[in-house]
Amino acid sequence: MSAFDWITQLLYVAAATCFVLGLHLMNSPATARRGNQVSMAGMVLAIGTTFALVIHAGTVTATGWTVMIAGVLIGSGAGLYLARTVEMTAMPQLVSLFNAVGGGAAALIAINDYVKLAGSGVTESVTIFTILDVLIGAVTFSGSIIAAGKLQGLINSAPVTFPGSRIANTAAAVVGIGGGIYMIATPSVPTLIIIILAALAFGVTMVMPIGGADMPVVISLLNAFTGTAVAMAGFVINNWALIIAGALVGASGSILTKLMADAMNRSLANIMIGGFGTGDTGPAIEGPGGDVRSIQADDAAIQLAYAQKIIIVPGYGLAAAQAQHQVAELAALLEERGAEVSYAIHPVAGRMPGHMNVLLAEANVPYPQLKEMDEINPEFARADVALVIGANDVTNPAARRPGTAISGMPILDVDQAKSIIVIKRSMGHGYAGIDNELYVNPKTSMFFADAKSALTELTAAVKTLVG
């Protein structure tokens, strides 16, 4: 190894160190921003080192420089624009899109390497890692684009199946893997193209049947795939920086996938095979067995105004109604009155892991008030009022009994609170499609309204009440 090689390789090691330290600093909201900056510094180092490598190679043609720089500028511009303008509610789509382009780029690297080497003979290990990279990268690319389309509402977010969709999915998998095995024995570029097409088809048929509320799992899984694809690209071009960074992302995505699946008490296989439905707007039906007590803003305001400890339970309905600013305003008012306000966040509230926290942080809610499920559950018994907004299945006590669609799913112990107010448009069902026993609890009052107008009314009512 020449001195130049030594230096560049050591700089890559330094960059990888920055990535690990950056992720480590994300263990607390107080240091997370510094973590991101450390990670960014590592990235600048890695890209700078690569730039030096490219110059040092001295083989880049004028056209090569032009396409590379044009690509970087156009891509950076697009990324910058999207990152600056995206609404926080649209964050899952953006993350999905970045997964898509990351996975796509990883696949292209291996394709380029393979096509170049195909004439002069490729080693078996390069072929194997090329196949893995192309398979995972292409699946991530098409799957993430479908996921982003579903989240953005461009594609029906309900599980989309057509006759034979399961067969098409299986066929794509068989062709992809079969083609890969054939390619190890007989290197050929046409086979590579068939594998790419099969993997793209597999990505589409994999994500189409998955419902909207299962998206936190899908995004996490695709995130893990992207990381793995990048690591495989690192094997193909023998670059440690890509291998380490890819492995870190693969680990992160896998952990999040497991946490999300656990929070829904469903196996990954069950989710991939297809959800119950999207359930965002269940059909409005009459109340289940038991009396439902309906109240108006004034009554709810009285309960809230005289409560000492209030726990707010936000769900996807809150985000869908874009009411996070209204809830923060109401909470601030109640706090001014001396009440203790906190938020109980279920792991799958929102459309990606941790999504609800970002929405509330944007609405100026201080992070110490955002409580995780395990932390807040013992506190419900001491709460004067639990205010449930747009959350359904995650509050249903039926999950504690066996024999229901959500049995075993970890829930927020809302029914332990001294009184409960539920803001909801109708008695409609949640994702799981079952009645919520919380609504017929004698302690519960139902405030039937859209989250945003309900919260505005409530805030106004509390204000008139207290002057």
Added chain:
Amino acid sequence: MTPELLTDIAIFVLALLVGFEVISKVPATLHTPLMSAANSIHGIVLAGAMLIAVTANNALGYILAFVAAAFAAMNVVGGYVVTERMLKMFRKARTPVPAGKPPAQVTGNGQAAASQSTGSKA
């Protein structure tokens, strides 16, 4: 199997283990920024995309270099900027509301505000 490949595999496995260890300590509150940060880290694929240009000398090579560079640059730049934007919003205390109100100090203030305005009883 070359010794080089063995080293690569060892690095991959160790990095996975480090990843599991570090990331399992991230609180649920930060899971969205975590995923976005992880997203930015896989933007390292830009390094690989740039290296395509080193050997590109025909139309296919140029197209691949261009598309890969554009994809990867979008990933890395967008990822870091949006993560930073999100993390900036996580505050320990509520920032003071700029409208005429003095920073709220619980009960006393509430009473004062009440007597100033409509005068209705709390």
